[in-house]
Amino acid sequence: MTPDRYRERRAKLVAAVKKAKVEGLLVSHEPNVRYLTGFTGEASQLLIGPEHSLIISDSRFETQLDQECPGLERVIRTTRTLMVDFVAQTLTDRRVSKVAIESAATSVASFNGLKEKVPAVEIVPLDGLVEKLRLLKDKGEIAAIRSAIDLAQKGFQGVQAMFTPEMTELQIAHELEHLMRRRGALRAAFEPIVGVGPQSALPHYRAGHLRLGSFPFVLIDWGALEPGGYHSDLTRVVATSKIPPKLEKLYRVVEKARGAALSELRPGAACNVVDAAARKVIADAGFDRYFGHGLGHGVGLEIHEGPRLSPISEDTLQPGMVVTIEPGIYLPSFGGVRLEDDVLITRDGYEVLSSLPLQMESGQ
Numbered sequence: 229m230t231p232d233r234y235r236e237r238r239a240k241l242v243a244a245v246k247k248a249k250v251e252g253l254l255v256s257h258e259p260n261v262r263y264l265t266g267f268t269g270e271a272s273q274l275l276i277g278p279e280h281s282l283i284i285s286d287s288r289f290e291t292q293l294d295q296e297c298p299g300l301e302r303v304i305r306t307t308r309t310l311m312v313d314f315v316a317q318t319l320t321d322r323r324v325s326k327v328a329i330e331s332a333a334t335s336v337a338s339f340n341g342l343k344e345k346v347p348a349v350e351i352v353p354l355d356g357l358v359e360k361l362r363l364l365k366d367k368g369e370i371a372a373i374r375s376a377i378d379l380a381q382k383g384f385q386g387v388q389a390m391f392t393p394e395m396t397e398l399q400i401a402h403e404l405e406h407l408m409r410r411r412g413a414l415r416a417a418f419e420p421i422v423g424v425g426p427q428s429a430l431p432h433y434r435a436g437h438l439r440l441g442s443f444p445f446v447l448i449d450w451g452a453l454e455p456g457g458y459h460s461d462l463t464r465v466v467a468t469s470k471i472p473p474k475l476e477k478l479y480r481v482v483e484k485a486r487g488a489a490l491s492e493l494r495p496g497a498a499c500n501v502v503d504a505a506a507r508k509v510i511a512d513a514g515f516d517r518y519f520g521h522g523l524g525h526g527v528g529l530e531i532h533e534g535p536r537l538s539p540i541s542e543d544t545l546q547p548g549m550v551v552t553i554e555p556g557i558y559l560p561s562f563g564g565v566r567l568e569d570d571v572l573i574t575r576d577g578y579e580v581l582s583s584l585p586l587q588m589e590s591g592q
Contacts, residue, residue, distance in 0.1 A: 229266055229368055229456070231298055237361060238264050238276055244357045245277050250328045252277030253354060254315065257333035259529040260358040262457060266296045273315060275322070284318055286311075312338055316345035328354035363526065363534050364548035369458060370572060373528065373550055376417070376460035377570055377582050379452035383408035384584065388466060393441025397422040400448070401435040408452045417451030417459040417531050428465070429564040431521060431556065444469040445588070447564060451531065459531045460582070461552050463568035467588040475588075478515075478557050478565040483586060485509040485555035486567050489523055489537075493553075493571060493578035499541040506555040507539070515557045524552040527570055549573040550581070 241264065245253050255261055255274040264274055265283060269292055272285035282301040285293060293302055305314035319327060329339065331353035343351055365373065386407040387400060395403075401420040408416060422435040425443025440446060449463040465479065489506040503523040510519045522538030527550055535543035537551060545551075551573070556566030569582040 231266075231300075233366075233368070234264060234266050234297075234300075238281055240361055241276055241357060242278055242281075244360070245328070248328060248354055248357070250277070250326050250352060250354065251324050252280045252322075253328045253330070253357060254334075255330060255358060257330050257358070259457075259533075260330070260333075260362075263358060263362055263529055265300055267293065268296060268457070269293075271311065273311075275318065275324075275327075277324075280322060280324070282318075284311075284315055312341040313345060316342055319346050319349055324349060326350040326352070328352050330358075331355055359534055362528060364546060365528060365550055365572075366548070369528060370548075370550065372454055372456040372458035373460060373570065374581055375456075376413070376452045376454040376458050377462070379408050379411050379413045379454060380417070380450060380460045380462055381582065381584050382411050383413070383452065384448065384450065384462070384464070391440060391466075391468065393439065393468075395440045396437045397424055397427070397435035397440075397446075398437060400440070400446070401450075404448070404450055412455065413452040414455055415453050417453045417461060421447070421449035421463075423447045423564070426561055426563050429558040429560055429562065431558060431564070431566070440468055443563070444472060445475055445563065447566060449566065449568065451527075457529050459527055459529070460570055461527050461531055461554075461568060462570065462582055462584065463554060463556075463566045464584060464586075465565050465567070465588055471588060474559075474562065475565065478559070479588060481510060481513040481515060482555050482557055482565045482567050486553060486569075486586075489553050489555065490571070490578065490580070493545065493573060495545055495547050495573060495575065497545045499535050499537040499543040499545060500539055502545070503537045503539055503541065506553075510555065510557060515559075518557045518559055519555065520558070521556070524554050524568075526551050545573050547573055547575045 269289040286305045387404040400422045405416040423433040424438045424446045428447035451460040485506040488509045492502040492505045524537040526533040554568035558564035572579045
């Protein structure tokens with residue numbers, strides 16, 4: 229990403245800040261700071277507005293800022309000054325009288341501390357301005373997500389080739405992340421979910437010591453974080469011996485639900501309608517109470533971001549959005565099936581970016 233691209237993003241945000249009728253926005257959510265500047269450090273804030281465009285950081289990151297944010301004005305605090313005091317002083321120095329904060333990323337203590345330090349400054353909560361920009365991915369972002377998917381898929385194929393009955397869920401998770409890192413990932417996008425047999429009925433299960441050979445199938449939910457900071461998020465179920473008829477039935481229902489959701493993907497589609505299409509298939513099969521999460525979510529600089537695909541979502545799909553489609557059925561004491569892919573919304577429909585086979589294949 230070039231400095232010009234970051235300047236373009238900041239210019240779009242300035243226009244939104246103007247409409248909000250504030251002098252500036254304090255951007256404190258790290259993914260938002262990165263999106264606007266390319267800065268990969270921490271404990272820093274961006275003051276952005278019609279008259280302001282500077283990053284507030286500390287001395288640990290001076291060289292990093294030179295490398296990652298050339299030309300961006302910065303103010304640097306020392307270890308003798310608390311961040312809240314330094315931000316307050318910066319607002320005073322810049323003669324800011326009304327500033328917005330990202331309330332979802334600002335603690336109550338930080339908010340109260342800032343109000344106490346600069347009582348003359350009106351501080352207003354204002355969420356979603358940067359997130360709205362981040363909804364639509366540009367060509368560079370889409371390429372980065374494709375790379376993250378490729379890293380994840382190659383890692384999965386590699387670990388699947390290593391399956392033995394003695395391997396534990398934790399060993400599979402560790403090997404999977406190791407293989408993705410060897411291929412160029414910074415790390416796993418999140419702690420891989422590896423659930424053997426009945427543990428696959430826990431949608432966010434943490435891998436344990438159950439061995440692969442204990443039951444005939446395993447669910448793996450994983451992703452990769454590529455060097456540019458973008459994530460992938462995938463799920464597959466692998467049969468490790470003869471497929472139980474009950475599992476086969478669940479699988480076919482979930483596969484059909486996935487297809488129903490995909491058929492609804494297009495610009496202008498309401499996200500709750502897409503969710504409803506998948507949910508109806510599962511409900512018609514008698515499993516509605518066993519699908520307890522939303523159909524999907526956006527993916528990018530964060531593993532979970534907008535838009536949301538759920539029964540209560542008010543979001544609408546637009547070209548450039550990248551979302552997960554992940555219907556599932558989870559039967560306690562038996563197991564669960566979830567199929568998850570990353571999908572790009574295009575001008576005339578959609579493109580499934582991930583390419584792993586859907587079929588349950590033996591890993592042994």
